Amino acid sequence: MTIHSFHPPVRTLMGPGPSDVHPRILGALARPTIGHLDPLFVGMMDEMKTLLQYAFKTKNELTLSVSAPGSAGMETAFVNLVEPGDTVIVCQNGVFGGRMKENVERCGATPVMVQDDWGMPVDPQKVEDALKANPAAKLVAFVHAETSTGAQSDAKTISHLAHAHGALVIADAVTSLGGSELEVDGWGIDAIYSGSQKCLSCTPGLSPVSFSEHAVERIKSRKTKVQSWFLDLNLVMSYWGGGTKRAYHHTAPINALYGLHEALVILQEEGLENSWKRHYNLHLALKAGFEAMGLALIVPEAARLPQLNTIAIPEGVDEALVRSILLNRYNLEIGAGLGALAGKVWRVGLMGHSATPKNVLFCLAAMEAVLTELNAPIQCGVAVQAAQKIIVEKGY
C-alpha cells in the first residue's frame, strides 16, 4: 500500500487550543533550518528572550522557551522548585490543578489541596487558611486561567498571600498569556509557564517559562539533584543562558522556534494590552450572541475568561452530534466539557488569531443553524445581530 502525503483540511479552531495559526507563523516555520549553535540562530534566541519578557511583563533573566508543550513547562516548574519532603499548597478548580497535584507527588513532596468548584475561581480566603494551617509550605501553585472550565483566578492576590507567608508561587498561564491581563513582576509570580498554541496562536509544542530571582536562588540551593535530566534548568541554562559560551544541551526545535519568534513579533506589533482588549471585546460580542440565543455561560461574570467561553448545553441536545456536524460540515472545531463538566458544557475558545469578528459571527451562525436543525430550544435569528451590535460599538 502506498501512503500519500497528509493534507489536513483548513479548519476554524475555536476550542480550548490549539487556536488558528497565523499565516505569517506558518511561513516562518518553512524557513531554512540552520544549526542550533549557528551565531545567527543564537541571536534569534536572544531576541526571543526579550520578546518573552515583554509578553510576560517581566525582567526575569531566566526566561526561555522549554522545547516541549505546556505540560512540560508545568513539569519544569515543579521538578526544579520542589524537593522530596516539601509541602506544597495546590489550588484545584479544574483539570489542570489535578495535574499539579500529580507533579508534586511525583517529586516526593506532599500536596495540600485547596478545592473550589469547577467553574469557580480559586477562593483566596481558602488559600490564606491553608497557608496558616501549613506554615512549612514552601510553594503555592494555582492555574491562572482554567481552560477546562473557563474561570480566571486572582493571581495578584494569591501571590501576595503566598509571599506574606514566606512561600513562592507557581502559576499556570498556558491559556492566559497574550489573552488576558498578566503581570509577572507586578504581581510577584515566582515561576510561570505557558504554551505556544493558545493565545499566542503558534503551533503546539513549545512552553515559554520565566523564573524570578527568588526562584533561581531556591533552585541553586537545592539539597538534591533535579530528578529530570532534560528539564533541569541548571543544565538547560548552559544552552539558553546567553553570552558567548553556549553549549549543547539538546537540539533546539529550530523551525518551531522561528514560529514562536514570529508569533511574539506579531503580539508586539499589535501591543500586549491591545491583544488583551481584543480578546475581551470579542468575548463580549460572542457572549451577547449566545445569550440572545438563550444559551448561558456557566462561569460567574467577574471570573469569566474572555478567551474560553463555557456554555451550558440546552436540555435534550446531543452535544457530541452538534460538535461533529460543526466539524464535518462547517470545518469548525469547538471543545467538549472535561472531567466534572463532561457532557454538560461546550467550550468555545477565542484565542489569539482565532479571536476575530469574522469568527464570532461564523461560530454563532453555525451553532444556531445546527441547533435549529436538531430542534433545540433556542431563539433563532437574533444571535448574529446581537454580536454585530457589540462589534460595531467596539469599533472593529
Ligand SMILES: *Cc1c(COP(=O)(O)O)cnc(C)c1O
Ligand atoms: C493546554 C493547557 C495545558 C497543557 O498544555 P499542553 O501544551 O497541552 O501540554 C496546561 N494548563 C492549561 C491551563 C492549559 O490550558
